[in-house]
Amino acid sequence: MSALFEPFEVIPAIDMQDGDVVQLVQGERGTGTQYGDPVVAANQWVEAGAETLHLVDLDGAFEGERMNATAVDAILESVDIPVQLGGGIRTIDDATSLLDRGVDRIILGTAAVENPTLVAELADSYPNRVVVSLDAADGEVVVSGWTESTGVDPAVAAARFADYGACGILFTDIDVEGTLEGIQSSVTARVVDAVDIPVIASGGVASIDDVQSLYTTGAAAVVVGTALYENKFTLTDAMGAVENN
Structure with missing residues (x-):
C-alpha cells in the first residue's frame, strides 16, 4: 500500500456551496446546513491539528x-x-x-466513471496525485452530484481504477452521508479488500467508535464533516483514539 496516509488520518471536510461551508444529508440539494466561511474553517482545522484538508466544490459536482x-x-x-x-x-x-x-491531490468522480482513460493519463503525468471518488447508493456507484446511478458495484469499480493508476479511492456511502446515524463498515470493507491502494472512507460518521470501526476495515483515512461541525467529537479526540489502537 502507498504511504499516501501513514499513519491513518482523520480528515476534516470543507464542502462548499455558494461560497459557504455546507454539509448535505445523503447528498441531496436543499438539505444543507451552513457553517460559514471556508477559509475560516480551513484555518480552524489546521489549528486543531489536521494533517490534510478535504475540499469539495458542491456546485461543481x-x-x-x-x-x-x-x-x-x-x-x-x-x-x-x-x-x-x-x-x-x-x-x-x-x-x-x-x-x-498547488492542490496536492485532485479527486475525479463523474469524469473518471465516464472516461476512465482520463485517470490513466493524469496519473501518468502526476503520480500519486489522482484520487478517484466512488459514491455509492443502494450498492451502486452514482454520478453527477449523486443523481444518476451507474449500476456498477463500487468494489469492482475501485479495482478497475487502481489498474488505471489512481493513487487512492475516496469511497462515500451516500446512504448514510450527513445523517449522523453511523456508518456501514461492511460496505467500506468490501472496497478496501478489492484494492491494494489506499481507501479514504466517508459517509455517516457520527462518533469516535465509527472512526475506529473504519480504521479496522483497513481504510487509510476517514473524511469527517457533519460530526465535527456539530461538535459530536473533536478532531484531536478522534485522532487520539486511533493512535491508541
Missing part, C-alpha cells in the same frame, strides 16, 4: 463547473498542509490547472 474557485485559492494561500479537492473537475485542463496551482 452538481453543475459540472467549479463555482468556488475563489475560496479554494484563498485556502491554498492560507494553509501549509496538503489539500485534496473534488467537485466539477471534468477535463485534463481542469485537473492540471489545479495541480499546477
Whole structure:
C-alpha cells in the first residue's frame, strides 16, 4: 500500500456551496446546513491539528463547473498542509490547472466513471496525485452530484481504477452521508479488500467508535464533516483514539 496516509488520518471536510461551508444529508440539494466561511474553517482545522484538508466544490459536482474557485485559492494561500479537492473537475485542463496551482491531490468522480482513460493519463503525468471518488447508493456507484446511478458495484469499480493508476479511492456511502446515524463498515470493507491502494472512507460518521470501526476495515483515512461541525467529537479526540489502537 502507498504511504499516501501513514499513519491513518482523520480528515476534516470543507464542502462548499455558494461560497459557504455546507454539509448535505445523503447528498441531496436543499438539505444543507451552513457553517460559514471556508477559509475560516480551513484555518480552524489546521489549528486543531489536521494533517490534510478535504475540499469539495458542491456546485461543481452538481453543475459540472467549479463555482468556488475563489475560496479554494484563498485556502491554498492560507494553509501549509496538503489539500485534496473534488467537485466539477471534468477535463485534463481542469485537473492540471489545479495541480499546477498547488492542490496536492485532485479527486475525479463523474469524469473518471465516464472516461476512465482520463485517470490513466493524469496519473501518468502526476503520480500519486489522482484520487478517484466512488459514491455509492443502494450498492451502486452514482454520478453527477449523486443523481444518476451507474449500476456498477463500487468494489469492482475501485479495482478497475487502481489498474488505471489512481493513487487512492475516496469511497462515500451516500446512504448514510450527513445523517449522523453511523456508518456501514461492511460496505467500506468490501472496497478496501478489492484494492491494494489506499481507501479514504466517508459517509455517516457520527462518533469516535465509527472512526475506529473504519480504521479496522483497513481504510487509510476517514473524511469527517457533519460530526465535527456539530461538535459530536473533536478532531484531536478522534485522532487520539486511533493512535491508541
